[in-house]
Amino acid sequence: MKQILILFTLLLALGSQAQNKMLKGRIVDQATQAGIAYTNIGVEGTFYGTASDADGFFELKVPAEFQTQTLFISAVGYQNQSLRVADLLLKDFARIALVEQTYDIEGIDVAAQSRVLYRIIRTAAERVPQNYHSSPVGMTFHYLGKTMLDDSTAHIREAIVDVTDAKGYSQPGVKDAYDSRNYRFTQVNKNFDSYSFGADNAGFDELLEQDLARLSNTVFSEKLLNDYDLYLDGISAYQGDSVWIISYKPTKIDLAHTGDYYATKMEGKLYILKSNYALVRSECVLEASRNNAQNRSLLSQNKDQQQVRYHLTTLYQRYGGKYLVSYLDQDKRFTNAAGQEIKLSRKAALLDFEPSPQLLTERQYFENTDYNQQFWNSFHSKKKL
Incomplete structure (x- = not known):
């Protein structure tokens, strides 16, 4: 059967260790600063990524080819956010705050x-x-x-x-x-x-x-x-x-x-x-x-x-x-x-x-x-x- 490689960080390690950089952080609610469980964190336009744990903490090993890309962050009940991978890698620990999703109906034909x-x-x-x-x-x-x-x-x-x-x-x-x-x-x-x-x-x-x-x-x-x-x-x-x-x-x-x-x-x-x-x-x-x-x-x-x-x-x-x-x-x-x-x-x-x-x-x-x-x-x- 044809081998299919799944680019998912939980299962495969891509590239050599020397080229990889580890991104560590926590996803939190902007208002309460509580951790947001099971947030999806991935390189935009790909399936490469991970998810935060039950307390919002995450680790993502980033191969060289993705270090200039954009990280897409999505959690149910919160507004999506996109951040530059390179900027996040400059931090020892990235604390990313998401805003709870609200729907402004003023001026919008809902x-x-x-x-x-x-x-x-x-x-x-x-x-x-x-x-x-x-x-x-x-x-x-x-x-x-x-x-x-x-x-x-x-x-x-x-x-x-x-x-x-x-x-x-x-x-x-x-x-x-x-x-x-x-x-x-x-x-x-x-x-x-x-x-x-x-x-x-x-x-x-x-x-x-x-x-x-x-x-x-x-x-x-x-x-x-x-x-x-x-x-x-x-x-x-x-x-x-x-x-x-x-x-x-x-x-x-x-x-x-x-x-x-x-x-x-x-x-x-x-x-x-x-x-x-x-x-x-x-x-x-x-x-x-x-x-x-x-x-x-x-x-x-x-x-x-x-x-x-x-x-x-x-x-x-x-x-x-x-x-x-x-x-x-x-x-x-x-x-x-x-x-x-x-x-x-x-x-x-x-x-x-x-x-x-x-x-x-x-x-x-x-x-x-x-x-x-x-x-x-x-x-x-x-x-x-």
């Missing part, structure tokens, strides 16, 4: 702007079959999951996951995606033994459900779109093109509008190309009173996950002339039944893409793959993880 934004999203959803791979497709992901208790890492699970989609993006929809997509864990490396139902669950289904273009649900659903308040955050340069950055909030908080059975709050952003209406990035922050540990869309009878807050990021890239999901990220914090704070991180980056693959016949919800030392030694050597 209704007219909303109609335009609804039309942009509706067009983006309608054009999914022509913008994205719409025939059978195979994908190989590198998965990394971490569970942390009291800021100390308890469980780490790393895996190679093969995914096949019998229809590609030809018929976007929740049921079609569930029926057409299957996956299996081909290699697994973890620092714990899993003997229980919950421990074997890597949460890969939840990651796949972040693919708005494939599921055509929540804000990307034609039936539900009118139930969201939309605002134009701005227009930004992107790989020789421009993207509309559209913020959204549902006016109805329920499973259909959020994807979460117990959601209490949701805010998000969509990044849609002006040239062809392709969705290239989506992100959202959600809060829920509780979650089912198996999937956030399910009813829960216990208190394993309470006071839940999480941040989702999904990226798409073009391969062979068509778009495909390329990166899935979930950062989650909750309180368990014992009252302890748990931090959960799950990420999946596309490694390989194959048109017309041999289709898998089932989903491997619970991995039980044996450790292959030879494979992981080779994989880490080549990927520099």
